[in-house]
Amino acid sequence: MSNLESLRIDFAALRTLRMVFDHGSFSAAAEMMNVNQSTVSYTIDRLRKAFNDPLFVRQGRGITPTDRCRHIAASSARMLDEFATLSEPSAFDPQTATATISISSNYYERTIILPKLMAAMRKEAPFLRLKMIQSLSEGDQHLRRGECDILLSPVNYTASEFFKRTLIPDHYVCVMDANNPLADIKLSEQEYVAAKHMTVIYGGNWRSRYMIDLEAKGLSLNTIVSLPTPEDLSSLLRNSDLISTVPNRIAQTLSDGIVTRDCPFPAPLSVDMYWTSRTHHSMMYKWIRQLISRIVGEIIRPTNDIKKPAGNI
Incomplete structure (x- = not known):
């Protein structure tokens, strides 16, 4: 790829590549990004020329990424996460912050954790909003695609790209x-x-x-x-x-x-909390993870005599 061609690649184009890679479909990526499929196709064509690689090839009724595409998708994900971190404000005040936090979870987490989390947020961060997503066993994909900020799940995900803390035994x-x-x-x-x-x-x-x-x-x-x-x-x-x-x-x-x-x-x-590098250094997400950990501590304290190491926040 020439220097001139590389300058034509922006974060929006890399995000489109990542969405197609994660969803395995041009139409699904277009739907998630709320754009026309032709827009996605045009962007991928630009990237194909820039990287001199087909990126995605037809396989049966679907598409599959090339080896080069897999490498580019992984690298671009890290770049996008780092850029998102740079755009975060350096200070965070929960009393005045306005944002929507997406949490992927299932019935257990919504029943045991959500009521106390909602009450605490209404008191300590009245302008923050919560968006709850049904995870089933697809919570890891929600995290990878940026569809949620935090995953609460009993599924043991071991991917190195995830940060993890055990919450509830x-x-x-x-x-x-x-x-x-x-x-x-x-x-x-x-x-x-x-x-x-x-x-x-x-x-x-x-x-x-x-x-x-x-x-x-x-x-x-x-x-x-x-x-x-x-x-x-x-x-x-x-x-x-x-x-x-x-x-x-x-x-x-x-x-x-x-x-x-x-x-x-x-x-x-055990129910664990997962997140990625996209939110790891964000002051707001650090605060919400600490809040969840504090609430869980209040939930399990009456029945737990042994305190376990806290792990990463």
């Missing part, structure tokens, strides 16, 4: 109607497997750890009803002979008449 328990005969006994593994289950599968590719532990022993649940979230468990379990397995903190939120019992497979889980 938890484990699985059984819940059922108080009149269920199984509420009066300590469930053995055999009784647990034979029971009639209302199984929360959550969606996506993520699987609960207790299910993995079951399969490791060659066991499977007698699932009668499958649910995508624990949201309606209270009403569905009431007056039924079904049991369900959920994280302990979710069990504590269920209504009266639903009781909690030990699970023979009390697998641990």
Whole structure:
């Protein structure tokens, strides 16, 4: 690429490349950027000439990036993140700041963390806005594409591009109607497997750890009803002979008449907070991450006697 051609490449063009790379589609990138597909195509054509590389090639009904494109996309992502950091103000006052913070999360995080986070933000940062995104098992893609600023998730993402802090330790328990005969006994593994289950599968590719532990022993649940979230468990379990397995903190939120019992497979889980270099040095995002960490500390303090190392903020 000549010096003259390189000068014609701006951050907007690199952002377009990154959007096509992340979404794997010109039309999807155009939709996310709220522009015409022809605009995206024109920009990619400019970049093809500048880099003397096709960047994206047809494969079946879709497109796939070239090796050169993968390298350019990774490098441009770092450049865009660093530029975004430079454009951030050096000082941050939560009482006067106006911005929208996007958080990708699921039912657990919205139920356990969001109420206290909202209350704290209304008091300490009254002009900040929250945008909550359903993550399922795609939260890492939300972070990479810049669709969220923070990811709260039980999925263990190990990519080196992510910063991470463990927030909430938890484990699985059984819940059922108080009149269920199984509420009066300590469930053995055999009784647990034979029971009639209302199984929360959550969606996506993520699987609960207790299910993995079951399969490791060659066991499977007698699932009668499958649910995508624990949201309606209270009403569905009431007056039924079904049991369900959920994280302990979710069990504590269920209504009266639903009781909690030990699970023979009390697998641990943790909810972690993830972010990228795009927001790592921002004073505003440092503040919101510290606020989330403080709120979580208040949530888990009554049931945790052991304090764990804090990790990165």
